Amino acid sequence: MSSQAFSAPGKALLAGGYLVLDPQYKSYVTALSSRMHAVLHSTVSTNVEIRRVKVSSPQFKEGEWVYNIKGNDYYQSGAINEINERRNPFLEATISTVLTYIQPKDNFDIDITIYSDSAYHSQDGTTVSKSNNGQKKFLYHTKPIMEVPKTGMGSSAGLVTVVTTALLAYFNNIKDIDESTKNIIHNCSQIAHCYAQKKIGSGFDVAAAVFGSIIYKRFQPSLIENILSNKASNEEVQQLVNSSWDFVHDQCALPPHIRLLMGDIEGGSETPKLVSKVLQWKKDKPDESDPLYKALDTANQKLIGVLSDLHNLYKQDPVSYTSHIDSEVTTELSQTILDIRHNLQKLTKLSGAEIEPETQTKLLDNCRNLQGSFGGVVPGAGGYDAICLLVKDDSVNTIVRSTATNPRFQNVTWLNLHEEAQGVRTENVVDYDGLK
């Protein structure tokens, strides 16, 4: 029996919501300490007939999918059969894509156990389980995954990425995840994620799960169109996975002493509805949308520039850097964040999509005035889901404490999260021993 474990991070899109759907704009994505994990065990099957992948997700009721696999056209219906007819489109698409790419000759009997860190889902009514050596701790829900509210960290992108990694590692005997392996993982995961959703999104969540914190410019959607309409042959899928995609994923990280603080907001928004409203408005009113997209992009690029300048400043002189960011609170970084917000407020007004609605504007204005805060934005598609602040590292505890009893912040739950810039990585299998 062989065993391996992997994890991939969740994400927050700090700058570039909506624009990132278009390959001409760069966005800024922060990878988070909340990660999705996959632990793989495999037995060499002596049974000539067995080609099986079992996926367990023990934190959720009915979290078990057992797939028997037939033939070698893995996107055909009937090729990937769940024995209890349970659906998990993201697992089905991941298994189909990796098997199409690998075309395994031998039998296989693979068990994958999924664990997700606590910030991906609402924590209400959960119980904790710790591994024997105390390295891993996960929350267990009483309901099936479909019924547990999400926080918007990108659970499906994390799932697709770690399961893709585990399967590729098994079939290709991978021990270390180097850059070229990451590209294969990325391409397979993007294809699988689009296939599961039956649409081609911007892919920033999958790219962050693979590469970690990144400045991201999307791939051309046309790359995947044929696969979605089941028009691609197995060879075409293999060539696409092996080819070099034209997209940007430059490694980045927040500057020293600057921390990200994510607040979960009571209430929620549906990203697809917001996206279709914005895209419809963009199509109908180019005279309004063209200049606004340009202005928003200018503010986004300014943020990327200011963060990079802060890194350079630290490199040159770490001592004066610290006093600089103290005075910075009222200056460039917070002004740039405000510029982004003003443009998102305009976008809200003109498109009619509630991206930075009034209650979020009030909340973000209050957050801006907190001691040690550079201000914050509605991340990603915005709406009523979350807020994302940049704050000085030594202010985090004070902010969390001072807002806890303040009625202005009563809708906010600060998530126990920080940036963890590293993308998909190997983990120690023993760290998961003893979990429920």
Ligand SMILES: Nc1ncnc2c1ncn2[C@@H]1O[C@H](COP(=O)(O)OP(=O)(O)O)[C@@H](O)[C@H]1O
């Ligand atoms: N821990 C998990 N175990 C099994 N499946 C999961 C897990 N996390 C996410 N998924 C799959 O991803 C789906 C959620 O995907 P999606 O609606 O795109 O949410 P998100 O925005 O968090 O990615 C779930 O319904 C399930 O199919």
Ligand SMILES: C[C@@](O)(CCOP(=O)(O)OP(=O)(O)O)CC(=O)O
């Ligand atoms: C609007 C978008 O550009 C960004 C959405 O970012 P979120 O982080 O809000 O995403 P979800 O987790 O799917 O809700 C759409 C996209 O890029 O696909």
